[in-house]
Amino acid sequence: MSNETGRLTWRHKTLFTSVIVLTCILLYRLFIIQVINHDKYKQEAHSMHSSMQELSANRGAIYDRNFYPLATSLQTWDLYIDGSKYNQNTNTEPIIQMCEIIQVECQDIINESINKDTQILVKRKMPFSEKKLINQNNFDHIYTLDSFKRIYPEKNLAGQLIGYVGLDQNGLWGIERDFNSILEGKPGYIFSEQDPLGRQIKLGLEAIEEPTPGNDIVLTIDKYIQNYAQDHLLNSINKYEAEGGSILVMNPKTGAILAMANYPEIELTNKIIFDDNLSQNSRNKIISDIYEPGSVMKLLTSAIALDLNLVDAETTYFDKGYVDIGPQRIQNWDLNSYGETTIKNHLIHSLNTGAVWIAQKIGAERFYNYLNNFGFGSKTTLGLSGEAEGLLRTNKSKDWYPIDLATNSYGQGIAATPIQVLTAINSLINDGKLMRPYIIKEVINQDEVRTIKPVELGQIIKPGTAKEIQQLMLAIVSENQYHQAKIDGFNVAGKTGTTINTINAIYDWDYTIASFIGYVPYENPEISILIKIDYPKGTKNLGGEIAAPTFSKLATDILEYLEIAPSEEMVQKNDR
Numbered sequence: 001m002s003n004e005t006g007r008l009t010w011r012h013k014t015l016f017t018s019v020i021v022l023t024c025i026l027l028y029r030l031f032i033i034q035v036i037n038h039d040k041y042k043q044e045a046h047s048m049h050s051s052m053q054e055l056s057a058n059r060g061a062i063y064d065r066n067f068y069p070l071a072t073s074l075q076t077w078d079l080y081i082d083g084s085k086y087n088q089n090t091n092t093e094p095i096i097q098m099c100e101i102i103q104v105e106c107q108d109i110i111n112e113s114i115n116k117d118t119q120i121l122v123k124r125k126m127p128f129s130e131k132k133l134i135n136q137n138n139f140d141h142i143y144t145l146d147s148f149k150r151i152y153p154e155k156n157l158a159g160q161l162i163g164y165v166g167l168d169q170n171g172l173w174g175i176e177r178d179f180n181s182i183l184e185g186k187p188g189y190i191f192s193e194q195d196p197l198g199r200q201i202k203l204g205l206e207a208i209e210e211p212t213p214g215n216d217i218v219l220t221i222d223k224y225i226q227n228y229a230q231d232h233l234l235n236s237i238n239k240y241e242a243e244g245g246s247i248l249v250m251n252p253k254t255g256a257i258l259a260m261a262n263y264p265e266i267e268l269t270n271k272i273i274f275d276d277n278l279s280q281n282s283r284n285k286i287i288s289d290i291y292e293p294g295s296v297m298k299l300l301t302s303a304i305a306l307d308l309n310l311v312d313a314e315t316t317y318f319d320k321g322y323v324d325i326g327p328q329r330i331q332n333w334d335l336n337s338y339g340e341t342t343i344k345n346h347l348i349h350s351l352n353t354g355a356v357w358i359a360q361k362i363g364a365e366r367f368y369n370y371l372n373n374f375g376f377g378s379k380t381t382l383g384l385s386g387e388a389e390g391l392l393r394t395n396k397s398k399d400w401y402p403i404d405l406a407t408n409s410y411g412q413g414i415a416a417t418p419i420q421v422l423t424a425i426n427s428l429i430n431d432g433k434l435m436r437p438y439i440i441k442e443v444i445n446q447d448e449v450r451t452i453k454p455v456e457l458g459q460i461i462k463p464g465t466a467k468e469i470q471q472l473m474l475a476i477v478s479e480n481q482y483h484q485a486k487i488d489g490f491n492v493a494g495k496t497g498t499t500i501n502t503i504n505a506i507y508d509w510d511y512t513i514a515s516f517i518g519y520v521p522y523e524n525p526e527i528s529i530l531i532k533i534d535y536p537k538g539t540k541n542l543g544g545e546i547a548a549p550t551f552s553k554l555a556t557d558i559l560e561y562l563e564i565a566p567s568e569e570m571v572q573k574n575d576r
Contacts, residue, residue, distance in 0.1 A: 495517025
């Protein structure tokens with residue numbers, strides 16, 4: 001009896017203990033659910049009884065430096081049907097009338113709408129005229145939500161630079177892509193009630209999170225200067241039957257980019273995404289394509305020697321018309337010899353032999369250190385994707401040979417982008433100070449305006465050296481009676497370049513790149529311009545024949561637009 005009683009007592013204790021433990025576990029779980037994870041489960045429960053629709057944010061605009069819109073957003077509307085309200089027995093007459101308004105086939109929409117427990121997107125980017133008619137008819141279970149359509153008022157203006165957006169309104173290339181996070185804004189949301197089956201009960205809003213518009217971007221680009229650049233580039237391409245080309249206009253004092261023109265052009269329209277040549281034509285060649293600068297490099301080679309006090313403008317060397325580097329012979333472009341020649345005349349006549357002689361006095365170590373400081377062989381940090389580093393073999397490279405120092409001195413065997421070349425030359429124009437090129441002037445949001453200030457990267461050559469090379473650049477144009485870069489009433493400074501491209505490892509004069517870099521006014525530089533014409537056909541294929549006159553015409557238009565007065569000295573000289 002006592003044993004039986006003991007067994008019962010043990011069983012009761014075990015049962016009681018189990019009850020206590022289970023009760024504690026249950027209370028703990030309730031605590032976790034109701035206290036610790038209250039918000040989480042509330043949200044999950046809420047989501048079972050509500051739906052969420054995104055409200056489009058207005059994408060920020062892109063302006064030129066004077067606030068002319070280059071890319072902006074037009075108010076449109078997206079059209080929806082509440083599919084949960086339609087079944088086989090529902091009157092579909094509202095859907096039929098809706099289809100008549102938006103001029104689409106109706107049967108597929110009806111089939112898609114019936115017995116669907118979701119919101120059916122019928123049409124994106126609906127214009128106001130259609131939206132107005134939809135609202136006037138007050139169709140049951142048919143509604144519109146705000147959306148936006150990207151438009152480009154200037155169509156083909158700076159197409160490679162501005163870029164384009166896809167159907168999702170995210171940027172595909174250019175400013176639109178590279179600064180998408182600044183432009184895109186933050187979408188808002190509408191929360192609507194659902195029944196237990198997930199069908200919308202009403203369109204009445206439980207809560208609204210308003211969309212936040214994107215930031216506006218103001219570029220350094222000037223709409224009118226950009227137009228001039230594109231027009232003159234196109235005219236030159238057509239006149240000289242060239243395959244392509246680029247024009248870059250900058251403020252040499254600040255590094256601000258005033259125009260970026262490329263050919264072929266690209267027109268920013270809805271048809272563009274179906275263009276078979278989109279990947280090729282959308283490339284901004286000014287930052288992505290490298291080329292051999294040609295004789296423009298003679299300015300930098302001379303500047304380095306002047307800065308090291310190795311030569312001055314009147315230093316002479318004897319020009320035989322050629323120079324031998326090992327087994328290889330380098331000749332002047334015109335195959336002529338000039339005898340005892342000054343550094344100044346070597347630039348005026350653009351003699352390869354002079355550049356080689358100067359480079360040998362500089363030495364490879366110092367020469368390439370300067371080129372690195374000028375920015376060759378590295379990106380400019382402009383902030384645009386697709387920028388190339390260029391090609392610069394130095395004396396520390398395994399594949400470098402002594403002949404490279406010679407050819408690099410006059411712009412062969414070295415490759416750079418147009419933005420790299422003009423940035424480097426701008427330092428000569430800007431008293432030796434290298435400015436970082438920039439394309440964004442301001443970023444504007446609802447609360448503030450962020451202004452981008454010019455950035456000085458360093459003093460590359462001494463101010464006195466820069467003044468000397470500026471005088472030589474002036475002499476190149478002014479002391480050549482027939483130089484085609486001249487502009488009435490203005491002192492023009494600059495240098496031509498002609499790159500002979502290799503075909504099957506042989507330099508071929510039928511495939512040249514004609515270029516010119518110049519600036520005006522000489523006394524107070526306001527604009528610097530790089531002209532590059534690729535593979536012209538016909539009898540004219542030199543920088544002085546093609547790029548220089550293009551510079552003259554473009555610069556004349558820009559000077560007039562900027563209302564820059566001619567030099568009094570030049571006016572008096574022309575009056576004599």
